[in-house]
Amino acid sequence: MAKLKSPIAKNSRQDKLIPFLSVILGFAVGALIMLVSGFNSFAAYTRLLEGAGLFGNVRRLGGTLLNMTPLILTGLSVAFGMRTGLFNIGASGQMLMGGFGAVAVGILFELPKVIHLPLAVVTALILGALWGMVPGILKSKFNVHEVVVTIMMNWIAVWTVYYFVPLYIRGAFDTESATIRSTASLRTEWLSDLFNGSPVNLGLFIAIAAAIAVWWILEKTTFGYELKAVGLNKDAAKYAGIHVDRNIIFSMMISGALAGLAGATFYLGFTNNIKIGELPMLGFDGIAVALLGMNTPLGVVLSAFLFGFMNAGKGFMQAATGVPNELVQVIMAVIIFFSAATMLIRRWMNHLSKRKEKTQKNLEKGGAQ
Amino acid sequence: MEYVIEMLNIRKEFPGIVANDNVTLQVKKGEIHALLGENGAGKSTLMSVLFGMYQPEAGVIKVDGEEVKMTNPNVANALGIGMVHQHFKLVDVFTVTENIILGMEPTKGIYLDTKQAAKRIKALSDQYGLSVDPDALIKDISVGMQQRVEILKMLYRNADILIFDEPTAVLTPQEIDELMNIMQRLKAEGKSIVLITHKLKEIKAVADRCTVLRKGKYIDTVDVGKTPEEEMARLMVGREVNFKVYKDESKAQDVVLKISNLNVLDNRKLSAVKNLNLEVKAGEIFSIAGIDGNGQKELVEAITGLRPVTSGKIEINGHDITQLSVRKKTESGIGHIPEDRHKHGLVLDYTLGENMILQSYYQSPFSNKGLLNKEAMNAYTERLIQEFDVRSGQGAITSVRSMSGGNQQKSIIAREVDRSPSLLIASQPTRGLDVGAIEYIHKRLIEERDKGKAVLLVSFELDEILNVSDRVGVIYEGSIIDVDRTSNTDENKLGLLMAGSVKGEVRHG
Numbered sequence: 001m002a003k004l005k006s007p008i009a010k011n012s013r014q015d016k017l018i019p020f021l022s023v024i025l026g027f028a029v030g031a032l033i034m035l036v037s038g039f040n041s042f043a044a045y046t047r048l049l050e051g052a053g054l055f056g057n058v059r060r061l062g063g064t065l066l067n068m069t070p071l072i073l074t075g076l077s078v079a080f081g082m083r084t085g086l087f088n089i090g091a092s093g094q095m096l097m098g099g100f101g102a103v104a105v106g107i108l109f110e111l112p113k114v115i116h117l118p119l120a121v122v123t124a125l126i127l128g129a130l131w132g133m134v135p136g137i138l139k140s141k142f143n144v145h146e147v148v149v150t151i152m153m154n155w156i157a158v159w160t161v162y163y164f165v166p167l168y169i170r171g172a173f174d175t176e177s178a179t180i181r182s183t184a185s186l187r188t189e190w191l192s193d194l195f196n197g198s199p200v201n202l203g204l205f206i207a208i209a210a211a212i213a214v215w216w217i218l219e220k221t222t223f224g225y226e227l228k229a230v231g232l233n234k235d236a237a238k239y240a241g242i243h244v245d246r247n248i249i250f251s252m253m254i255s256g257a258l259a260g261l262a263g264a265t266f267y268l269g270f271t272n273n274i275k276i277g278e279l280p281m282l283g284f285d286g287i288a289v290a291l292l293g294m295n296t297p298l299g300v301v302l303s304a305f306l307f308g309f310m311n312a313g314k315g316f317m318q319a320a321t322g323v324p325n326e327l328v329q330v331i332m333a334v335i336i337f338f339s340a341a342t343m344l345i346r347r348w349m350n351h352l353s354k355r356k357e358k359t360q361k362n363l364e365k366g367g368a369q
Numbered sequence: 370m371e372y373v374i375e376m377l378n379i380r381k382e383f384p385g386i387v388a389n390d391n392v393t394l395q396v397k398k399g400e401i402h403a404l405l406g407e408n409g410a411g412k413s414t415l416m417s418v419l420f421g422m423y424q425p426e427a428g429v430i431k432v433d434g435e436e437v438k439m440t441n442p443n444v445a446n447a448l449g450i451g452m453v454h455q456h457f458k459l460v461d462v463f464t465v466t467e468n469i470i471l472g473m474e475p476t477k478g479i480y481l482d483t484k485q486a487a488k489r490i491k492a493l494s495d496q497y498g499l500s501v502d503p504d505a506l507i508k509d510i511s512v513g514m515q516q517r518v519e520i521l522k523m524l525y526r527n528a529d530i531l532i533f534d535e536p537t538a539v540l541t542p543q544e545i546d547e548l549m550n551i552m553q554r555l556k557a558e559g560k561s562i563v564l565i566t567h568k569l570k571e572i573k574a575v576a577d578r579c580t581v582l583r584k585g586k587y588i589d590t591v592d593v594g595k596t597p598e599e600e601m602a603r604l605m606v607g608r609e610v611n612f613k614v615y616k617d618e619s620k621a622q623d624v625v626l627k628i629s630n631l632n633v634l635d636n637r638k639l640s641a642v643k644n645l646n647l648e649v650k651a652g653e654i655f656s657i658a659g660i661d662g663n664g665q666k667e668l669v670e671a672i673t674g675l676r677p678v679t680s681g682k683i684e685i686n687g688h689d690i691t692q693l694s695v696r697k698k699t700e701s702g703i704g705h706i707p708e709d710r711h712k713h714g715l716v717l718d719y720t721l722g723e724n725m726i727l728q729s730y731y732q733s734p735f736s737n738k739g740l741l742n743k744e745a746m747n748a749y750t751e752r753l754i755q756e757f758d759v760r761s762g763q764g765a766i767t768s769v770r771s772m773s774g775g776n777q778q779k780s781i782i783a784r785e786v787d788r789s790p791s792l793l794i795a796s797q798p799t800r801g802l803d804v805g806a807i808e809y810i811h812k813r814l815i816e817e818r819d820k821g822k823a824v825l826l827v828s829f830e831l832d833e834i835l836n837v838s839d840r841v842g843v844i845y846e847g848s849i850i851d852v853d854r855t856s857n858t859d860e861n862k863l864g865l866l867m868a869g870s871v872k873g874e875v876r877h878g
Contacts, residue, residue, distance in 0.1 A: 239727075
């Protein structure tokens with residue numbers, strides 16, 4: 001954990017506590033809201049955890065894992081950008097393009113699974129990378145800010161899918177594609193059996209592998225050293241002889257590729273086809289996941305798990321206790337608020353630790369007398 | 370004896386470092402009290418404690434004899450303590466008046482009443498001889514004038530105790546003289562002043578008493594009038610300081626850097642370096658003297674590859690390197706101590722170790738097949754820390770941001786010198802540093818010279834140039850207009866050449 005330090009972290013040990021505190025505060029505020037509106041918050045939270053399969057129901061646990069899979073990847077996409085000095089808010093578009101490519105390959109080709117599935121996944125990766133490369137090039141050559149370009153690329157992705165899906169891979173309706181062949185699906189029997197029929201799929205392993213790969217690149221390689229140097233101080237990187245322009249493009253491509261993989265896991269593992277006119281919000285959720293995870297791979301996996309289980313369990317909570325599942329959105333918003341307002345929490349923590357010191361000193365004084 | 374501020378036995382710790390260890394500061398009413406110490410001696414920490422930005426672990430603060438708890442800066446302000454920061458906190462597009470009233474705007478109904486405020490500011494400005502125009506925009510006035518606005522801000526808030534944090538770092542010599550006059554005037558009007566600095570000349574010029582800190586410890590409080598400069602320097606550094614740098618006659622050999630007819634553009638695409646010719650030999654320190662903005666920055670950037678060359682030729686040891694990339698130039702034997710250490714020299718959020726391998730991370734032993742070897746990096750860094758006396762809280766894993774300016778600069782010098790380049794370019798290497806660090810850096814540059822390296826020193830400080838270098842070239846409007854042996858010239862001659870008021874000549878030898 002010590003090696004996964006965030007570039008923002010100054011007082012790193014204390015800062016690592018902030019996400020955990022934010023989560024506790026988020027649930028506390030949620031409980032307060034339920035208390036005021038006359039619900040039993042203890043029961044609701046119990047049902048939420050139960051619905052997410054955390055009390056041993058493997059099918060529901062599968063739902064949690066299914067939910068967290070694309071979030072890990074979009075979270076990694078945003079986090080990787082952040083660590084290298086880029087704000088990629090186009091993960092949604094990159095994910096959509098990746099998913100579109102994967103679905104197209106899944107429908108148009110007829111191949112044995114060992115070739116078909118990897119081909120579809122790699123297509124998603126490449127299309128996501130290309131979608132990230134465009135803002136990267138524009139930033140490095142013309143100094144156009146990536147926020148502007150990535151958000152525009154989101155809409156280009158939406159309309160590209162809108163145009164091509166009915167034209168080449170039309171399904172039962174004009175509004176959606178055909179279903180992918182089973183040889184391109186990320187679902188496997190053994191995994192579904194293990195989780196009692198849940199649509200949890202191989203995408204989970206792709207996501208975990210991607211998290212490890214990102215950690216490895218950032219912490220262990222000279223490539224990661226260059227990327228982070230560019231992100232932290234472009235001028236010093238230039239002074240060191242690092243190709244700043246090239247590294248910006250590479251890092252946008254990697255960020256896009258990760259989002260593209262999110263598209264593969266979502267469309268090849270969950271929906272099995274693609275609808276037109278829809279931008280997957282999971283790309284934007286990735287920003288929250290990265291923020292709460294302090295832009296570290298392990299942090300991203302943990303926060304994706306949190307968001308995943310809350311999404312998976314909220315339906316059950318509503319059914320069992322009548323608490324509207326929108327409450328989960330409120331809790332998430334509060335968590336994000338507190339993890340963004342780090343200064344506020346830092347001040348509270350300083351205050352608390354000082355009080356503790358004082359009482360300790362008083363105790364010692366008392367003991368001496 | 371009446372003290373306006375007393376800070377008694379203050380102790381403040383940070384992880385791994387005691388920044389203030391039993392420090393006492395007593396400021397009398399109506400005096401200018403200097404707070405002297407090297408970078409990292411704990412001056413800023415002490416002032417932050419006074420302002421309530423840090424809470425001390427031990428010690429007492431008294432204002433006008435009464436004990437107070439400084440819980441936040443507002444408490445200090447309410448007690449009439451004001452600080453003029455080194456980096457001004459002004460809004461560029463606001464007028465002087467708007468900046469001064471910011472945070473306590475006078476109103477008439479729902480309207481801002483700037484007229485009344487402007488009148489009062491004008492009166493204050495006249496009273497203290499600041500000659501500030503209340504209606505001028507901040508972006509239109511000089512740095513010296515901006516500083517006076519900061520002073521006015523404090524006076525407007527009825528501060529009686531003014532703290533100046535390294536106020537002369539950003540000023541020209543003329544502006545420094547004016548500031549000294551203003552401080553005398555403030556004193557005459559009954560204000561008390563704390564002057565944080567490491568420049569002995571300034572202390573001698575204005576201060577009454579001086580408190581010296583060293584490595585976080587209180588050393589002494591002395592009467593400035595009765596204490597010679599050498600004695601104060603000794604108290605600050607803890608040993609005798611040589612103002613004069615000792616060095617042997619240079620044994621200059623072959624030409625290492627040869628620049629012919631170089632032309633370079635500045636950021637606005639205007640010609641900054643014009644047909645510049647220059648030769649630096651192995652075993653000599655060649656200085657470039659000149660007023661800031663005469664093409665020094667662009668020249669150094671062109672040599673090191675950070676800025677494209679329009680025309681002309683740059684050769685190192687006979688090889689043409691004009692169009693090479695930064696990395697190729699570095700590899701061809703150039704070391705560069707950049708002018709702006711925070712912008713170019715360091716990645717502040719990287720560790721000291723990561724910064725030490727900034728140009729060599731891709732080479733053995735720091736990397737192997739694209740993988741970083743952090744053990745090798747840290748071992749190398751620990752060696753440089755020892756060898757160059759870089760002080761950092763946690764060794765190789767210290768975040769560079771947390772280190773003092775002097776130690777940051779030492780770490781850059783360690784990195785550049787240890788790569789053993791045949792040409793070492795040092796751009797303003799001692800700017801903002803204290804005497805101890807300056808002495809050290811000069812010694813290192815001379816050592817490099819004696820090892821047979823060529824050293825190119827760019828400096829705005831004539832003292833430094835005359836002390837350290839063997840030959841000096843004067844740059845004026847982008848050209849070297851005069852080259853001479855340092856022993857043949859003096860401050861006067863160079864000053865006139867730098868101002869462009871006399872014609873120079875390029876003498877070889």
